Amino acid sequence: AQKITQTQPGMFVQEKEAVTLDCTYDTSDQSYGLFWYKQPSSGEMIFLIYQGSYDEQNATEGRYSLNFQKARKSANLVISASQLGDSAMYFCAMRESEGQGFSFIFGKGTRLLVKP
Amino acid sequence: DTGVSQNPRHKITKRGQNVTFRCDPISEHNRLYWYRQTLGQGPEFLTYFQNEAQLEKSRLLSDRFSAERPKGSFSTLEIQRTEQGDSAMYLCASSSSNRGPIQPQHFGDGTRLSIL
Secondary structure, three states: OOOEEOOOOEEEEEOOOOEEEOOEEOOOOOOEEEEEEEEOOOOOOEEEEEEEOOOOOOOEEOOEEEEEEOOOOEEEEEEOOOOHHHOEEEEEEEEEEEOOEEEEEEOOOEEEEEEO | OOOOEEEOOEEEEOOOOOEEEEEEOOOOOOEEEEEEEOOOOOOEEEEEEEOOEEEEEOOOOOOOEEEEOOOOOOEEEEEOOOOHHHOEEEEEEEEOOOOOOOOOOEEOOOEEEEEO
16 A cells, blocks of 8 residues: 555646645554655755644645644645746655654655646 | 755666765765655655664665765765666755654755666
């Protein structure tokens, strides 16, 4: 079974509108972290936002917010006021804390295209 | 903070040759990770160091792959007897454990390996 599922291979959004990118995860651990990364066409992976499993409030970083629904095991990324520069691949990732060992798993990504 | 640096950016080699990549993490980061990313996929975890100790290796990491971090600073990833399937982008990331067990990783620009 996939640990991280991103069901939207591609998304379009009009410039200045908000968009939600879906991510569901599967873990039996109580302590874990969820991350979103952006990968523009140039290839670098850019960290956007982090949510810890014990964090009670949804994480926010500027125009990015994470809609964390623990019971549903979902961690959707919301980008407000989309900009042309937001066009990129977006990856959801999870780190499970297992003592010294861990697993860090990425989803397959969602390609976002912002239209002018 | 000069970011994570990877060299070379591109490597083209013939099947059967050995290749070595280098990663210089962010200087105050004690954790270093290697990933492999193929076209249209998210990064796949390969291995992880905390300081000079290699704490985790993925099942994806065959015995042709070896990684070192001898002084707990830079790391090298060597692939011996390269195969066509090794063609991919190899990403390095680093993070700090000093602010808690689950911290975001900062990625380098990657080394793109092409096997002829």
